[in-house]
Amino acid sequence: MATEKSVMAVIRAARPSFRNQNDKIAFVVHASFLASGYILTATGPQALNDTAFYNSSNDEVSIDHWNELNDEYAFVYANPEKGSKKVVVKCVVMNENLIVDALAEGSSEPAHLVINVVEYAGEDGGSNFSQQFKNLEKLVKCIDSDILSKLDGSTAKASSSSNSSETSDRTRQARYVPGAGFGRPADPPNFPSGIILPPVPGGSGSDLFPGPGAGMYPTRVDPGFGGSMLVGPNDPRWFDGIGGQPAFPGGLP
Numbered sequence: 001m002a003t004e005k006s007v008m009a010v011i012r013a014a015r016p017s018f019r020n021q022n023d024k025i026a027f028v029v030h031a032s033f034l035a036s037g038y039i040l041t042a043t044g045p046q047a048l049n050d051t052a053f054y055n056s057s058n059d060e061v062s063i064d065h066w067n068e069l070n071d072e073y074a075f076v077y078a079n080p081e082k083g084s085k086k087v088v089v090k091c092v093v094m095n096e097n098l099i100v101d102a103l104a105e106g107s108s109e110p111a112h113l114v115i116n117v118v119e120y121a122g123e124d125g126g127s128n129f130s131q132q133f134k135n136l137e138k139l140v141k142c143i144d145s146d147i148l149s150k151l152d153g154s155t156a157k158a159s160s161s162s163n164s165s166e167t168s169d170r171t172r173q174a175r176y177v178p179g180a181g182f183g184r185p186a187d188p189p190n191f192p193s194g195i196i197l198p199p200v201p202g203g204s205g206s207d208l209f210p211g212p213g214a215g216m217y218p219t220r221v222d223p224g225f226g227g228s229m230l231v232g233p234n235d236p237r238w239f240d241g242i243g244g245q246p247a248f249p250g251g252l253p
Contacts, residue, residue: 029098041055072090072091077089100114
């Protein structure tokens, strides 16, 4: 986390030359990244090249040419403590404001901040850098909350999404209900959509007392009568069971 003291320590160690008030605020943005553990891998015109952002090299570079562009600043950083993913930061001067946008590698939503230059840039203080800024503590807090914290949050969100996916897979397996009670082992679960489908029952049944239908868990129990509700010519209900004679007097065989 960047603080007023850590940012001022970076500024004094770098001893940059400021052309104007905009340079001062842009350098505070840069110093806040260094104070938060980032390293500079490209700056100036080189940082505007796409290869600087997608280059796998994380070699640290000097601050030379950082303010070479007119009304525009660009930096590319990597953070070894967070997997060395790249972050590109662009600052554009618009009227009295410095518009800051930062995009982390793998993210589609940039962090955004508008800084009023007049509110934070002081008069020329020569080599005394503390006199060249106003409300530095407030400015550093704004950069930390609106830029740095959001960049850290995007990295944490990606990690959380991965962990959530693994947890969801385990939960689906734990909620699986096998088709017990239907007389055959169930197949392994396969619920890619997360919807649990009841098993299709197996086993025998009759049209008089059929088994449960697909998608139904309760079972029906045959009361013991057996047979079918359809009566054929050989059905025992037509006979008295003695010598195969008709069950009704005078009836035809």
